[in-house]
Amino acid sequence: MNKLIDPQGRHIHKLRLALLDACNFRCVYCMPKNPKFLPNEKLIPRDEIFRISQILLGYGIDEIRITGGEPTLRTDFLDIVRDLSSLNLKKLGLTTNGLHFEKILPELSKTNLSNINFSLDSLNKAGFEAMTGSPHLKKVLESVFMAKELGFNVKLNVVLMKGINSREILDFVEFSGKYEIEVRFLELMRIGEARESFERHFISAEEVIKEIETLSQLKPVERPIDSTSFNYHLDNGAQIGFIASESRPFCGGCSRLRLSADGQIRPCLMKSEGFSLINKNEEEILELLHKTMALKPIDRIYDVSQPMNQIGG
Ligand code: SAM
Numbered sequence: 001m002n003k004l005i006d007p008q009g010r011h012i013h014k015l016r017l018a019l020l021d022a023c024n025f026r027c028v029y030c031m032p033k034n035p036k037f038l039p040n041e042k043l044i045p046r047d048e049i050f051r052i053s054q055i056l057l058g059y060g061i062d063e064i065r066i067t068g069g070e071p072t073l074r075t076d077f078l079d080i081v082r083d084l085s086s087l088n089l090k091k092l093g094l095t096t097n098g099l100h101f102e103k104i105l106p107e108l109s110k111t112n113l114s115n116i117n118f119s120l121d122s123l124n125k126a127g128f129e130a131m132t133g134s135p136h137l138k139k140v141l142e143s144v145f146m147a148k149e150l151g152f153n154v155k156l157n158v159v160l161m162k163g164i165n166s167r168e169i170l171d172f173v174e175f176s177g178k179y180e181i182e183v184r185f186l187e188l189m190r191i192g193e194a195r196e197s198f199e200r201h202f203i204s205a206e207e208v209i210k211e212i213e214t215l216s217q218l219k220p221v222e223r224p225i226d227s228t229s230f231n232y233h234l235d236n237g238a239q240i241g242f243i244a245s246e247s248r249p250f251c252g253g254c255s256r257l258r259l260s261a262d263g264q265i266r267p268c269l270m271k272s273e274g275f276s277l278i279n280k281n282e283e284e285i286l287e288l289l290h291k292t293m294a295l296k297p298i299d300r301i302y303d304v305s306q307p308m309n310q311i312g313g
């Protein structure tokens with residue numbers, strides 16, 4: 001089996017695949033004030049997603065996580081999942097805001113997509129609307145519970161912002177224990193829109209852990225070397241993870257490449273450089289993969305101006 005090993009010796013076997021940059025939410029830490037989205041004809045076509053993924057599989061990419069923008073907004077979203085589902089991947093996952101899932105979930109449950117991360121930043125209606133610009137907390141919660149019931153491996157992603165949703169930390173811990181759903185607290189990252197409010201709203205994983213310790217002891221859980229999160233079990237049954245990209249970067253063990261919504265292979269969330277793989281043959285793709293891996297940073301890059309919805313979080 002051909003393997004992708006970058007110049008630092010990191011084994012690259014995961015792909016983040018952005019299907020589009022558009023979204024029906026306006027999360028304060030992600031979406032620019034006046035977003036400009038790619039026209040449909042600039043988006044990587046379905047058949048190219050499949051062809052490129054097949055080639056990448058031959059080079060050892062065995063996990064794909066679909067993201068965006070809001071990936072479910074693509075009219076061919078289910079077809080793309082079905083295509084990818086026919087590949088022999090170890091894991092096929094999705095990161096989504098979870099809106100309009102009542103029709104999608106039963107269809108997804110017929111595919112090999114197994115993992116769904118829902119972004120859910122507040123458990124109360126006003127807080128949710130303040131964070132996302134959407135009034136649909138109830139619908140998102142319904143999607144989360146339905147996904148769990150259908151047997152998906154469900155996680156919640158919560159981006160914490162001091163003074164906005166940080167007072168809900170213990171509510172999320174209780175939620176995790178009560179519904180047996182893993183909650184992962186994401187540190188706010190200095191990406192695009194979030195750079196301006198970063199100093200005001202950043203809260204570190206360490207601070208969050210201190211607050212949770214007032215409620216319960218945190219028991220560390222073992223994790224794979226290339227995991228982006230570190231995790232704990234709590235006495236109430238809660239499973240809590242932290243993606244502490246700012247305070248505890250995980251670049252040393254990074255195993256990911258990214259394919260942007262316009263078909264560029266990219267080395268890192270924090271880098272805007274990339275190479276289009278659209279209509280490239282296998283030989284050209286392999287060469288571009290090596291060029292991309294050579295651009296993977298060793299240390300965490302301080303910030304990036306490109307908006308998160310364009311990079312694919
Ligand atoms: N729309 C989907 C969603 O929200 O799950 C997928 C795309 S979104 C860009 C992917 C993830 O990036 C979400 O969990 C979101 O909360 C996270 N994210 C976006 N901007 C961020 C930032 N500045 N810092 C930390 N996480 C961020």
Ligand code: SF4
Pocket residue numbers: 023024025026027030031068069070096097119132308309
């Ligand atoms: Fe949309 Fe996801 Fe960005 Fe929120 S985080 S604006 S749901 S892409």
